[in-house]
Amino acid sequence: MKRRTVLGLLAASPAIVRSAAAQTDDWAKVVEGAKKEGKLLIYTASIGSPFHRTVITAFEKKYDIKVDLLEARASEVRERVRVEQSAGRFLGDLHHNGSTTTGMMQRDGNFQPRGFVPNVKNIEAPYEADDIKIPAEVISYCLLVNKNIVKPDDEPKSWKDLLDPRWTGKILSDDYRALGGGAVFFVVMQNTFGREFHEKLAAQKPVFARDIQNSERRTARGEFPLYLPFSLQNLNNLKGLPVKAIVPAEGRPYVRFDLSTLKNAPHPNAARLFMNHYLEPESQLVFANAGYNPVIKGVVEKTLPEIRPLLATKALGTTDYTKQDEMLALAKEIYK
Amino acid sequence: MTVAVPLEQQGAAFPRGLARYGRPAGIALLILALGFLTLYPMAMLLYGSLHSTPPGMAGEFNLDGYANLATEENFQALINTTILSVVKTVLSLALAILLAWIVARTDTPGRGVLEVLITLPFFIPPILTATAWAMLGNAQVGTINLAWRWLTGSEGTLVDVYSYGGIVWHMMQYSTPFIFLFIVDAFRAMDPSLEESSRMSGATRWQTFWRITFGLMLPVTTSAFLLSFIRGMESFESAVFFGTPVGIKVLTTQIYDLITQRAQPDYQGATALGFATLALMFLLLVVQSRVLRGRSFTTVTGKAYSPNVTRLGWMRWVTFAICVAFFVLTVALPVGQLILSSFFQFFGFYQLDMLTLDHYRSVWENRQFWGAFGNTLLLGFLGATATMVLGGIIAYITTRTTWRGRRLIDILAWLPWMMPGMVLGIGFLWGFAILPHAVPIYGTLWALLLAYVALGTPVAVRVTSGAYAQIAKDLEECSRVHGAGWWQTLGRILVALAWPAFAVGWVLIFFGIMRELSASILLYVPDTEVLSVVMLKMWNGGKPEAVSVIGLVMLVMVLIFRWVQLRFIKRRISTL
Numbered sequence: 001m002k003r004r005t006v007l008g009l010l011a012a013s014p015a016i017v018r019s020a021a022a023q024t025d026d027w028a029k030v031v032e033g034a035k036k037e038g039k040l041l042i043y044t045a046s047i048g049s050p051f052h053r054t055v056i057t058a059f060e061k062k063y064d065i066k067v068d069l070l071e072a073r074a075s076e077v078r079e080r081v082r083v084e085q086s087a088g089r090f091l092g093d094l095h096h097n098g099s100t101t102t103g104m105m106q107r108d109g110n111f112q113p114r115g116f117v118p119n120v121k122n123i124e125a126p127y128e129a130d131d132i133k134i135p136a137e138v139i140s141y142c143l144l145v146n147k148n149i150v151k152p153d154d155e156p157k158s159w160k161d162l163l164d165p166r167w168t169g170k171i172l173s174d175d176y177r178a179l180g181g182g183a184v185f186f187v188v189m190q191n192t193f194g195r196e197f198h199e200k201l202a203a204q205k206p207v208f209a210r211d212i213q214n215s216e217r218r219t220a221r222g223e224f225p226l227y228l229p230f231s232l233q234n235l236n237n238l239k240g241l242p243v244k245a246i247v248p249a250e251g252r253p254y255v256r257f258d259l260s261t262l263k264n265a266p267h268p269n270a271a272r273l274f275m276n277h278y279l280e281p282e283s284q285l286v287f288a289n290a291g292y293n294p295v296i297k298g299v300v301e302k303t304l305p306e307i308r309p310l311l312a313t314k315a316l317g318t319t320d321y322t323k324q325d326e327m328l329a330l331a332k333e334i335y336k
Numbered sequence: 337m338t339v340a341v342p343l344e345q346q347g348a349a350f351p352r353g354l355a356r357y358g359r360p361a362g363i364a365l366l367i368l369a370l371g372f373l374t375l376y377p378m379a380m381l382l383y384g385s386l387h388s389t390p391p392g393m394a395g396e397f398n399l400d401g402y403a404n405l406a407t408e409e410n411f412q413a414l415i416n417t418t419i420l421s422v423v424k425t426v427l428s429l430a431l432a433i434l435l436a437w438i439v440a441r442t443d444t445p446g447r448g449v450l451e452v453l454i455t456l457p458f459f460i461p462p463i464l465t466a467t468a469w470a471m472l473g474n475a476q477v478g479t480i481n482l483a484w485r486w487l488t489g490s491e492g493t494l495v496d497v498y499s500y501g502g503i504v505w506h507m508m509q510y511s512t513p514f515i516f517l518f519i520v521d522a523f524r525a526m527d528p529s530l531e532e533s534s535r536m537s538g539a540t541r542w543q544t545f546w547r548i549t550f551g552l553m554l555p556v557t558t559s560a561f562l563l564s565f566i567r568g569m570e571s572f573e574s575a576v577f578f579g580t581p582v583g584i585k586v587l588t589t590q591i592y593d594l595i596t597q598r599a600q601p602d603y604q605g606a607t608a609l610g611f612a613t614l615a616l617m618f619l620l621l622v623v624q625s626r627v628l629r630g631r632s633f634t635t636v637t638g639k640a641y642s643p644n645v646t647r648l649g650w651m652r653w654v655t656f657a658i659c660v661a662f663f664v665l666t667v668a669l670p671v672g673q674l675i676l677s678s679f680f681q682f683f684g685f686y687q688l689d690m691l692t693l694d695h696y697r698s699v700w701e702n703r704q705f706w707g708a709f710g711n712t713l714l715l716g717f718l719g720a721t722a723t724m725v726l727g728g729i730i731a732y733i734t735t736r737t738t739w740r741g742r743r744l745i746d747i748l749a750w751l752p753w754m755m756p757g758m759v760l761g762i763g764f765l766w767g768f769a770i771l772p773h774a775v776p777i778y779g780t781l782w783a784l785l786l787a788y789v790a791l792g793t794p795v796a797v798r799v800t801s802g803a804y805a806q807i808a809k810d811l812e813e814c815s816r817v818h819g820a821g822w823w824q825t826l827g828r829i830l831v832a833l834a835w836p837a838f839a840v841g842w843v844l845i846f847f848g849i850m851r852e853l854s855a856s857i858l859l860y861v862p863d864t865e866v867l868s869v870v871m872l873k874m875w876n877g878g879k880p881e882a883v884s885v886i887g888l889v890m891l892v893m894v895l896i897f898r899w900v901q902l903r904f905i906k907r908r909i910s911t912l
Contacts, residue, residue, distance in 0.1 A: 086392025
């Protein structure tokens with residue numbers, strides 16, 4: 001059996017080598033084509049991210065390709081792409097958005113196949129690429145506690161610790177009944193612990209808010225001892241404030257951001273080259289040091305010591321766009 | 337030699353040659369322009385409300401959007417919105433009238449400076465004042481409550497901004513100066529002999545104020561009330577910031593949820609809710625029209641007068657104290673918080689080791705900011721000027737002529753104000769994107785400029801029509817009798833007498849453009865980025881302190897603009 005496998009591999013190896021060589025040749029043409037195109041327009045729902053800008057600047061320097069960013073909120077990016085494409089205006093090249101919106105846009109036919117991208121091979125589970133999109137970076141959610149109010153012994157160790165009566169009326173939370181981190185948290189807790197968890201959490205009377213930045217500051221100021229779900233990548237913005245990020249023992253809910261090529265992109269080669277650049281270890285390290293989970297192997301180990309233990313935690317789960325409305329309805333039912 | 341003909345006979349003094357062909361052509365042109373600016377995006381939205389999918393997608397026509405409006409949640413949101421808007425508008429109007437009277441018609445000390453200072457909150461981005469008030473008035477660790485507990489030894493809470501009261505208070509920060517700006521020049525332009533006659537006829541000071549001063553201000557005050565009430569019905573920031581945490585829902589948060597907070601955006605539901613709001617607002621317009629119909633509010637006539645002020649004696653220190661109290665509560669507290677915070681690493685953390693100039697440096701070195709600042713200034717100057725010209729013409733036609741089609745023009749000009757901004761922004765996106773590609777609007781500065789003109793036109797029309805209503809028609813006739821042409825009369829009589837209102841309208845629209853986000857975020861492209869988009873990016877990027885620096889830059893600009901504007905007024909009215 002083993003011999004047959006070895007012989008089979010030997011027989012196939014010239015074909016594999018030829019195929020690899022062809023892909024290398026093709027990739028060289030992609031790089032050359034991208035440089036000729038000289039431009040790239042990215043539509044992104046990651047608004048105001050300085051790390052995104054760092055990775056883009058490195059790309060511009062490396063390939064001498066000018067990158068423009070059109071930043072807007074997820075639904076606004078989606079509607080712009082939809083209406084532009086239906087009007088025959090193909091302006092954008094790449095789309096960078098959360099996996100829920102990306103999934104729905106993929107269903108609606110807003111993208112084109114991405115083609116071969118060499119660094120896709122480095123992607124690690126549970127993140128995966130398909131022939132349209134690649135995972136870009138991952139937002140991980142945890143707890144934010146005010147260190148002045150919550151003593152180390154009282155810090156929640158498990159998501160279930162939130163159900164302790166000591167936290168009644170003291171939890172500030174992103175709204176579970178609307179898209180965003182709150183909805184991701186709701187889905188993952190529902191899948192992990194079931195409805196009973198949410199019913200008990202609802203009895204804790206969490207206070208809902210929609211402005212993430214303000215909620216984090218309210219926690220830091222001591223209005224609330226706990227805020228959830230806290231986006232780990234915001235930790236850098238709070239350096240110096242009396243707050244601490246905690247990933248409970250069960251792991252972290254997460255939401256993936258994807259990159260995909262927009263239909264009839266005017267600069268398809270530059271789009272492909274940028275996808276590859278995004279999956280380079282250097283690019284992923286920029287995101288990882290900022291608090292995003294990287295999507296390729298061997299990056300977490302190289303991150304800054306203070307962020308590494310948080311990133312090295314288990315990925316607990318994420319959302320499924322096909323069930324999103326059902327979950328939002330359930331959240332409305334439980335958290336009235 | 338020119339022979340003057342009474343206004344009524346010549347159709348509001350329109351040139352004879354133009355009257356035959358030019359007038360209908362001009363009206364048609366105006367209707368066409370307004371149709372494109374307001375009716376066209378509205379038509380796109382109407383399509384959206386009647387179609388199961390947005391434009392460009394396969395679907396079917398149905399009334400589901402409207403049928404689905406009748407939910408308990410929407411009904412509750414409508415009640416909340418109406419109550420909040422009525423309360424804040426009534427309070428703001430009362431306060432604004434009092435302040436306008438103090439500033440324009442009394443000898444209160446320092447009223448020139450106070451006039452500039454009390455309007456400042458209007459020009460600060462709402463998210464910044466909301467942040468400032470969240471720090472000042474939160475129940476747990478808000479500065480006001482901490483001071484209260486320290487002073488009284490109480491464990492209780494004096495104020496909680498996360499409440500109905502908090503929403504009203506935050507909305508009033510904007511509506512009071514807005515109404516004040518709207519009405520103050522009308523108070524100033526009033527002939528004091530009318531008040532003097534009232535007093536000489538035995539009326540008390542209060543009777544004189546109510547029957548004469550306030551009565552004559554009715555067109556301006558009702559316009560201001562309507563504009564402010566409608567804006568209150570469409571207010572979003574205050575409700576989402578202070579209402580969401582305590583479960584208070586309003587119409588705009590419902591619309592926001594329909595568009596952005598579900599897996600599949602429900603544009604049909606959102607646009608239907610937008611049109612339902614528009615229908616309600618339209619009813620209000622009809623009421624206003626009925627209230628004002630057939631009444632004269634002329635205060636500026638051919639008779640010379642000196643715009644004198646009422647001498648209040650010792651009472652002037654009471655009125656001074658009222659203005660100062662308003663200034664302290666609505667300007668000094670939140671703006672002081674913003675100024676202080678801009679020098680510290682974090683909002684609300686005032687430790688010496690956190691003192692920094694980094695936020696100023698980061699804004700100064702931010703190339704995106706400067707690019708957006710340039711674009712916004714350009715759009716602001718062009719947009720405010722074009723809007724005031726358009727608004728001035730529309731107001732002239734609707735208030736001083738009996739031309740056919742003027743009511744249609746008036747309605748068209750009102751439309752953008754009656755549709756919630758976040759819905760109208762989608763109308764512009766849909767409308768401009770599907771234009772033929774040869775029409776260079778989508779993806780250019782034109783798209784933003786046209787949207788801004790459409791959004792600002794209702795303010796321009798209300799401001800100028802309020803001022804026109806105060807100017808007697810005999811002044812125009814007099815000008816014509818003395819040989820002036822139509823354009824000369826328009827420029828030298830109407831515009832010359834109403835220009836303080838023009839100036840106020842211009843400033844309101846200019847800073848409205850600087851703050852506008854709903855349409856901007858949907859219409860900008862990388863080369864046409866504007867300030868509000870950059871501020872959103874900074875806010876989302878975790879830099880609220882840098883946003884407050886930009887807010888302060890805007891405040892400095894306001895101070896300069898208002899100072900220049902009031903200097904001009906001062907030259908014309910020496911008693912100020």
